[in-house]
Amino acid sequence: MTTTYEPVIGLEIHVQLLTRTKMFCGCELSFGEPPNTRTCPVCLGLPGALPVANAQAIHFGLMIGLALDSELAPRSIFHRKNYFYPDLPKGYQISQYDEPLCRGGRLADVRIHRVHLEEDAAKLVHVGASGRIHASDASIVDFNRGGTPLAEIVTEPDLHSPEQAGQWLRLLRATLRHLGVSDVNMDEGSLRCDANVSVRPEGSRELGTKTELKNMNSFRFLERGIRAEIARQEGILNEGGRVVQETLHFDPGSGEITSLRSKEQAHDYRYFPEPDLAPVAVSETMLAAARQAMPELPSARAVRLQDSLGLSAESAHLLAFRPELGDYFEQALQSSPDSTPSAGAQAQALANWVTGELAKRLAPEESPADSKVSPEAITVLSQMAAEKQISVGAARQVLDRLVAEGGDPRTLVEQEGLAALDGGDELRQIVRAAIAANADAAQRVRAGNPKATGPIVGYVMRETKGRADGAEVTRLIAELLG
């Protein structure tokens, strides 16, 4: 008999803050500048240089705290986290320890443990034949990144599957992006995620021994890494072994998990209060500024879109958690000429066009605002389709053209002769011809098989180049064969 295990997962997320300058000095943040051109005595750790905290980084930290419903500390202090590594010129990282900027909180169904501010380390390039960290003899240090402000967000162990962890991290990323406090780009390292993973027998309330999976730099690797680690731990336990608490590295190429005993085996960081930095006192003015700067958050936006516009939960969620779609949608809605009683249905139809047909035609993560389709154009197109001025098939053709070259849907419909055939004589004639040309199918429909209309509808659509309204064609077939 094998035991069923329940995974328990907590995440630690580092985000680089989008300030102009570093956390404790006025060096501008680097975006691909030549190595070691963004440094000064403070971020190089030269003797006598004194750090001063960046007010904007504190401001962003407070915004993150507000977004995560955290308790904002009226007073917090910085600590020195001591370890020796060439990416850390002072021999310690300035971080926060037992008095962080924000405590507690929640995002969706995951509780937040804390949010604190710290400085990023420099970048090490390992020089070695294989390019692998183990095989190199020397390293080159670029201090441009050293001192970049980071917010570290730590969750409680409230996640229970790799997929849930990935989903939640996407939600966090959408939230942070919407706040405008970070680029949150996993490829470029402005969003980095570690996972604490343990398993326990289903039903048990006790936590198993956890391991820490380091730096998974994409959503796919995060989910795969956690999945592999869960499997590894279950394997150990099923063979009667014990999981050892350690830091691990997941290699997405081989799927292998290896122990990473590098930076500080003992995790003996000897934290002590940073004597060079005054405590951070969050004033009423700072709090008010942070509240003032808060945009509508994705979760609130989803509720509003559902309640005030009557959108489906699914559409509201999509638009809210992909703010670039949401912003575009709301702009398109504004351009809508009237607010008729059918406004709700129109909004839903427009949402479907934006999140469905349009999003499908764009590159992943591409903002429709950057496409050639103007918000007015998609609104007009959606209305023409809703009012059956054009068929859905024709509307899709128009959208293809709009994505490729932009323009006004009305003009395109006219140029291409895509206007819908109304239910008048012309369409009736074509349906009659279609029935005549598909006698077999007609026979089967008469015999009570409604699904047999396929070839007849196909004939009509070919004849009309997709301009006929499908529902109208079905109605006419039923009438003529009735």
Added chain:
Amino acid sequence: MIDREEVLHIARLARLRLGEEEIEPMARELSAVIEHVAKIGELDLRDTAPTSHVVEVAGRLRADEPHQCLPREVVLAQAPAVSGEGFLVPSPQA
């Protein structure tokens, strides 16, 4: 009293190589320092908040405005070893 194992642990964290003859005196000296500080334990401090900073000057923050960075040649001139555009260091894994 700090024992031999603790001395070696601290030395390792500090990346210090201690000679065999240095270990015992180091244990004695560190113990003396800690015993000196431990004197504070004789006081009843239950109602006293820990002091993280001697002078409580709060709220001094810096506006998010760039200053001039150091020229790279000046920066790299401080380094014992340089390779191309960066500081050359022994590999931490080596």
